[in-house]
Structure formats: C-alpha cells, structure tokens
Amino acid sequence: MFDIIGKRRFFYLFSLLITIPGLIAIAAGPLTDGKAGLQFSIDYTGGTVWEIQFEGQTPSTADVKEVLAQNDLPDSVVAITGAGDNQRVLIRTEQIGLSPDPTPSPSPSPSSSASASPSASASQSGGPSPSASASGSASTSPSPSASPS
Known part of the structure; x- marks a missing residue:
C-alpha cells in the first residue's frame, strides 16, 4: 500500500x-x-468588440489602427483572425455608442383647476416581460372563483 x-x-x-x-x-x-x-477578456474589462469580415482583401492591422486613431480611439486592439478568404478583423475598443437614455422630466400641464397637480409618466426600456408574450385571447377581467360551502 x-x-x-x-x-x-x-x-x-x-x-x-x-x-x-x-x-x-x-x-x-x-x-x-x-x-x-x-x-482579462472584454467581459471583465468592459468595452466594445467588433468582428468585421471584408469583401476582397482584408486591410492590415496598421491601416485599421490608423483609422481608429483618426476617430479618437487610439488605444484600440486590432487583430486579424481566420485564414484565406475567411479572414476577419477583430477590434476591441473602450465602451462606445452606449449612452444611457435621457430620463424624461415632468412638465406641468396648464390647468384651470387650482387643485390639479402635474403628473408625469416615464418609460423604461428593458427586455420582454411575461405580460408582453401573453396571448390576445386572455381575459383581463377576474374569473369567478368557487367559494367553499
């Protein structure tokens, strides 16, 4: 043993x-x-990833970096992936293009009543909710329930 x-x-x-x-x-x-x-990958560092396949000849990484530097993205990481006709340019940049939606501010509506108060409605973007996928035949009125006897 x-x-x-x-x-x-x-x-x-x-x-x-x-x-x-x-x-x-x-x-x-x-x-x-x-x-x-x-x-760390882009999941941990944050940022934007583009994977672009060009028709014809794929540009060099130096050409892509030059264009990115002209567009205020000098710290981008550029790599060529794939081989032959299946080459792609992989570009990693800081987070761009994702600015938060402006929050609507309440504005008072003209009213003849002195006791009326302004109200505001706000919208919130998000993913689909269970209520959005409910069928049109569903009833919105409460159904009668049997009471115990």
Missing part, C-alpha cells in the same frame, strides 16, 4: 509549488496594469 499520510510533507510542498505561482499570476495583472499576469 502507498503511505499517503507519511508522505504528506511532499504533497504539501507539491501543492505549494503549484499554488504560489498561480497566486502570483493572479496578483500580477492588477499590479502591472494588465501588462503581466492574467489577461
């Missing part, structure tokens, strides 16, 4: 040899501003 308990110090050392470099790699990313260590 293999004596695992007797060799525990060896297994502790082996575990530390794997764990310590892993922790250094995790800590090196934030300490070096992302230049070393784990490279």
Whole structure:
C-alpha cells in the first residue's frame, strides 16, 4: 500500500509549488496594469468588440489602427483572425455608442383647476416581460372563483 499520510510533507510542498505561482499570476495583472499576469477578456474589462469580415482583401492591422486613431480611439486592439478568404478583423475598443437614455422630466400641464397637480409618466426600456408574450385571447377581467360551502 502507498503511505499517503507519511508522505504528506511532499504533497504539501507539491501543492505549494503549484499554488504560489498561480497566486502570483493572479496578483500580477492588477499590479502591472494588465501588462503581466492574467489577461482579462472584454467581459471583465468592459468595452466594445467588433468582428468585421471584408469583401476582397482584408486591410492590415496598421491601416485599421490608423483609422481608429483618426476617430479618437487610439488605444484600440486590432487583430486579424481566420485564414484565406475567411479572414476577419477583430477590434476591441473602450465602451462606445452606449449612452444611457435621457430620463424624461415632468412638465406641468396648464390647468384651470387650482387643485390639479402635474403628473408625469416615464418609460423604461428593458427586455420582454411575461405580460408582453401573453396571448390576445386572455381575459383581463377576474374569473369567478368557487367559494367553499
């Protein structure tokens, strides 16, 4: 039988040899501003990703970077992916084009009554809700329920 308990110090050392470099790699990313260590993807860093396939010849990364720099995106990362006729340009930039919707402000409506108060309605964008997918044949009036006797 293999004596695992007797060799525990060896297994502790082996575990530390794997764990310590892993922790250094995790800590090196934030300490070096992302230049070393784990490279976080767009999901963690935020930003915009474009994957563009051109008809004909794919432009070089230098050409794409030049156009992006002219449009105030000098820190963009450009890469060519794929091979042959299936080449695509992958562009990663800071977050662009997603400004929040302006919030409507209430405006008082002219009224002849002194007790009338202005009201406002606001809209909120979001995904589909369960009520939006209800069928048109659904009744909006409450259905009668049987009472216990």
